[in-house]
Amino acid sequence: MKATIVRAGFLTTVQDLGRTGYRAFGVSLGGALDSVALRVANLVAGNDNSAAGLEITLGGLELRFADERIVAWCGGRFDVRIGSASVPAGHAALVRADETLTVGHAETGCRCWLAISGGIEVPPTLESRSTDLRAGFGGFDGRALRDGDEIQFGQGPQSAPAARARISSWSAPGDWSQTAKVGPALRFVRGADWNRFSDSTLQCLSREKFSVSPDSDRMGVRLNGPPLEREDAVDLISAAVVPGTIQVPPSGNSILLLGDCQTIGGYPKIAHVISVDLGLAAQLRGGDEVRFSEVAMTDAYQLLMERERDLNRFRLGLSLHDR
């Protein structure tokens, strides 16, 4: 019912779909930075899609299992193995007792999500199993995993034969399981302070390449590139920000906020990356290049609906298969 963290890697945390209902108290949404990747990995591993899994940043994880589990992972282009056998993204795989799962370094991308049948069993804090690293609560003792930690799993939902059948025949579509792209273009809608920027700055945002600064983290992706300049100098009153918000501090180097971002901010909001592209944003790591392209709000919703419909079909397909 457990596994030992032989090596924790660069940054591995317990995450679920995030913590809602507490933003009025300043508590971040948090959760898997690509919630769809975790949902898909969970479905393939036979879990409820909101079960807690591991978010692995830049790899280096080694996990030894005490009993048999089905595992599945989605995310960047990582080399994942059970013993010496390679485990492709989006495929269910069986780990036997005493076997070791390793997540090597990422060829492309920054993060991947590992679901383990039964889910990771940590006590929910404020209704979520996500780790809030900044505030130091939730997940595994409110911190990243360390070498030697033992993580517990819930009751596996699968009988062994059903599990084996699942392994032989089911995998998630490639664009859900392998989500990192080289030099991605993230789609955005305009932010409330769009008109505070000059036309040339706004053109910059859509035309130029930006590079990802190495001091990016779960709070946000810090971008270097042509400075985004405001036309006015009015002091703004702090208001809510959300994952996906692109805010522009006075330096002109923008920050694309991710799941662990603060609940409020006082910097102008030039744009917001749309929900369906947040998973791509979660793959950006220091040195990467990224572009932005504007879409209409209607397109953002159309894309979101299509993805949700496809996810539901996938879930339905899996449940029919398991019956």
Added chain:
Amino acid sequence: MTAGFPDIAPLGDSALIVRVRDKFEDAPDETLNDVLRILHQIKDADIPGVIELAPAYTSVAVFFDPIRVIRAGAKPEQIIDWLGERIAVAVGKRGKRKQKDQTACVTEIPVCYDPNFALDLDHVAEHAHVSAAEVIELYSAPEYRVSCIGFTPGFPFLSGLDKKIATPRRDTPRKEIPAGSVGIGGAQTGVYPLRSPGGWNIIGRTPLALFDPAKSPPALLQAGDRVRFRSITREEFDAI
């Protein structure tokens, strides 16, 4: 509420902001009352797809799940308008809800100004051209109000600071400020509930926990609450 308000604008594709005024400092109390009133009105309206609400200074953020809003009958191209109409109706209802007596509850926060805690007390005193003892006196006199919770979980941004001791933020923020530190940042004051980086001038420390994820609610304070600071000795601090 001023003409043209509340103003409803999208915040990305899964949230929107309802703004009641464009300024806060002019009338913090009334603005906060307006914000809290519409917060409760929107909450009471129980609009389908709305996940949670959070107030901040002049506005209320409405977080929603677009998929659930569509399931409730909104067309994908009209989600923001669909929610906006329902919010406008909710906010337009007058006098139905009894305004809570805003003066009823005042939270007293004990603060120890021991030199080991009060890293910037002398700097604040110098900036205000008063003694450290006078800073403490000026700081303990007013009743403050929580304008907003943010920055870190449970961090209260308080209005009501005596202008005499308003002090600009430090040029270089500290990498780490101990939990419980009481600070002044410009015309605002607040308390760091957790060990965190910060740029405010630290004048003392409270032994109270302002954030405890094991409690419900997890934060000691919320927007609209009233606060007083009471000076305590190091012995009292250690005993709490």
